[in-house]
Amino acid sequence: MENSHISALMAKHAGLDARIKAESSRPLPDMTLVATLKKQKLRLKEEMAQTH
Known part of the structure; x- marks a missing residue:
């Protein structure tokens, strides 16, 4: 689930x-x-950083 969320954020x-x-x-x-x-x-970049 988390990986798909990160992928969606990266696409956005x-x-x-x-x-x-x-x-x-x-x-x-x-x-x-x-x-x-x-x-x-x-x-989005900040959210991706927090997700890692």
């Missing part, structure tokens, strides 16, 4: 990373959105 983390890269590469990126996505990514 990778998805957020892709969204951040996509938004950042736009001509006029929404920096508020980028900041929000980065905060979500950090929370």
Whole structure:
């Protein structure tokens, strides 16, 4: 169970990373959105660290 939870967190983390890269590469990126996505990514990273 824990392994599938970590896998799900890692998948979400990778998805957020892709969204951040996509938004950042736009001509006029929404920096508020980028900041929000980065905060979500950090929370997931912290949760993954606590799970180990």
